[in-house]
Amino acid sequence: MPLYITDRLKSTLLGDIFSAIGYGIVVVLSGNCVHLLQKKRGIYSNRIRILLLIYVIFMLLCSTWEGLQPVCEVMVFITPQDWILPIGLFQFELPLII
Numbered sequence: 001m002p003l004y005i006t007d008r009l010k011s012t013l014l015g016d017i018f019s020a021i022g023y024g025i026v027v028v029l030s031g032n033c034v035h036l037l038q039k040k041r042g043i044y045s046n047r048i049r050i051l052l053l054i055y056v057i058f059m060l061l062c063s064t065w066e067g068l069q070p071v072c073e074v075m076v077f078i079t080p081q082d083w084i085l086p087i088g089l090f091q092f093e094l095p096l097i098i
Helices: 003-038 046-078
Strands: none
């Protein structure tokens, strides 16, 4: 492989490693939030707790979807072109603001 391809692959894999570490932190924090919001006692009403649970789960799903993108890019980069299946993943790049 040419040098620029191996450098690109190394930087992509390094980014994937840092992304996986960040994703692990997101999963732990989301799990803690879901656990705390499932308790009946708390400062929030039932309606707010349900909305917050939906929001936390939705953001975790978006994070999971975005975490699949670099893996698919590396797979496309490494595998021969005739083995690639059309996956059809796209990115969520719109800001989600509440």
